Amino acid sequence: MSPRPAARTVAAVDLGAESGRVVAATFDGHRLDLDVVGRFPNGARPVDGVLRWEFERLWGHVEEQLGTLGRDRSVASVGVDTWGVDYGLLRADGSLLDEPTCYRDPRQVRAMAEAISLVGREALYAATGCQTMEINGVFALLDDAHHTDRLADAATLLMVPDLFHHRLSGLRATEHTAASTSGMYDTASGTWATGLLDALQVPTHLLPEVVAPGTDVGPVVGALGEGPLAGTRVVVPTGHDTAAAVVGTPFGGPGGLFISSGTWSLMGVERDEALATPATAAANLTNEGGYAGTVRLLRNVMGLxxxxxxxxxxxxxxxxxxxxxxxxxxxxxxxxxxxxxxxxxxxxxxxxxxxxxxxxxxxxxxxxxxxxxxxxxxxxxxxxxTYRATAEDLAAVTGEPATSISVTGGGSQNALLAQATADATGLPVHCGPVEATALGNAGVQLIALGELADLADLRRVVAASGRLRTHQPRASxxxxxxxxxxxxxxxxxxxxxxxxxx
CATH class of the missing domain: 3.30.420.40 (ATPase, nucleotide binding domain)
Known part of the structure; x- marks a missing residue:
């Protein structure tokens, strides 16, 4: 009999719009167990009349808790996932220009209207396959380019998870799933939509290289790398938290929809390729990049x-x-x-x-x-x-009616919402795991480290590591x-x- 493999721990940093946490994920060859090192609040605040994220405060929490974890046990790798759409700007020397602006700032409503007037909604969608919504990063960048001097000293644009990977490793690149939420990236081709940005007169020299989820970008550097995380690798996971949550979702079977339920509810279906057609454009469905070449066709719902x-x-x-x-x-x-x-x-x-x-x-x-x-x-x-309407729209454009819904994240604990979703859609609703995002983040790292074989292997381990609750529909x-x-x-x-x- 071969010896049981030694347990291995990776650090999953999971940052949402309302709170963040650093999670130690330990895999013993059979189960993936999570231990929350610490939690901390998050939220945007107005600075000079613009809503901004407190990046430096968040980095302080992340750095402190990773240090605590590294002093407690050996950490093989670390990766960060966050909310999508927002970006930060680096100067040529790598310093952060200012705190990243928040997608809820009213300027983005005005900028979306301006973009539609400049090129039309059809051109926005055709270039990216991305849902036209005020939160998209392209509208913040349009406002920066046309109405502020914010870009004058900027050298590189990084999506929010990439700002943390930059601090951890020095990497100046963005991760595929995070880029796909920006409204300026073509998920189907895996390239920046530079033609669209040229038409909007938005500078493209800021756009960085895009790397695939699961990329090992080197060791942790700086104080952490010289101390408690010496020898720890930085493995870029699925940087968008929804992509991570879907990776960590054990679907109930073929034809299953997902809802990553938190501050936002992102509802959709996992596919092998993007679907950007007049029908998906009319339904305002978005194509977002996933792990291992998958694409999530989904709709953003305002959520909790x-x-x-x-x-x-x-x-x-x-x-x-x-x-x-x-x-x-x-x-x-x-x-x-x-x-x-x-x-x-x-x-x-x-x-x-x-x-x-x-x-x-x-x-x-x-x-x-x-x-x-x-x-x-x-x-x-x-x-x-709204989940019912989304399920109907997805079925109409794909020709494949859903058979079930899998809900993960904090919203999966809301039994009243889960039962209402089952009743509204007429579909069984499977709830859990709550920590699907951290599981997906850690799982991608473990695949990169050779501890898990592939996405199917990871989902098998996730299903075996926790319990799901099912709500059956009641007709009315x-x-x-x-x-x-x-x-x-x-x-x-x-x-x-x-x-x-x-």
Missing amino acids: WILQECRRQWAREGTDLSYTDLVELATAEPPLRSVVNPNATDFLAPGDMPSRLRAYCARHGDPVPETVGAVVRCVIDSLAL PAWDAAAARLRQLMTADDQARGLRDG
Whole structure:
């Protein structure tokens, strides 16, 4: 009998829009176990009138916790995943020009309208296969190029996960899955959409080399490399957190959809190649790069951000409720009384979200949710209905109806939302693992290190390392009527944003 392989630990740094964590992932040849070294909050704040991420503070947390982990045990490699679409700018000497700007800044709404007026929505989509949405990095870069002098001292543009890999290894390149969220990268060809950027009069000399997920870019450098992480490799994982979450998703079978549920809900299907057609353009579906040549055809849905902002507003008003409390209050409310389009621009920026939800309902003639429970129920039902619309649109463009939905991330713990999703879509909903993103990040590193064979091997290990919960659908005609109402709202909002003809 061959000896059991020694356990090996890698560090998965997983940064979301609301919080971040450093996770030690240990693989013993059979199971992949996670140990959270530490967590820390994240959020954008206004600086000089622009929403910015506190990169230096985040790096301080990451550096401290990686040091703690390295002093505790041997770490074979480290990799970072973050939210998508945002970038940072480096000077020629490698220093960060300023704190990266946030996709929720109102300037991006204006810049998207400008881009559509300059080249048309069709050209934006044809060049990239990327969903036209205000959050796309191309619109921030357009604003930088036309309305600020921010680019004057910039030499290199890096997506946010790549900024951390630059600090860890000195790498000045961007990772494929992160680049694919920017709105200036053609996922089908794996190249920057320089023709589009030329048409928008946006400089292309800032764009770096693109590397594949799973690339070993060398040892950790700096204080960490000279100390607690001496000998640790930097393995670039799937840098976009959704790509990592899908890598770590044990699908329920062929025809399964995924929902990576957190601040954003990204819902789609994993494919072998991009699908950018007039039908996907009309449905505003996006093609994002995945691991091992896969592509995720998906839609960005505003997700739990709306509920997160509601909770923050209620806390400011003196009512501090946990997410468990909020779901309990919503459970006592009748379903489908009020419906909103979660992707309406009303809900993009930070602020008094309960008031915005009430104003939206009043403007569209829906009952106004007055209580905390009614507001939360409105958000949950609206998300479930949006998942239904997305599932229908994906089936229409691919010709392949879904058979199930796999939900990962923090939102997989919300039983009310999971059951509402099953009821709305008529599909079984499999929930878990919660930590799919960290599992996917670590798994890509372990494949690069030779500990796992491939993506299928990783998903087999993930499925064996945790338990899933399944919610079966309950038929009700009320969901059909509410789904038709949501479609009306989506059409009206898209027309207002210039994404659909009036």
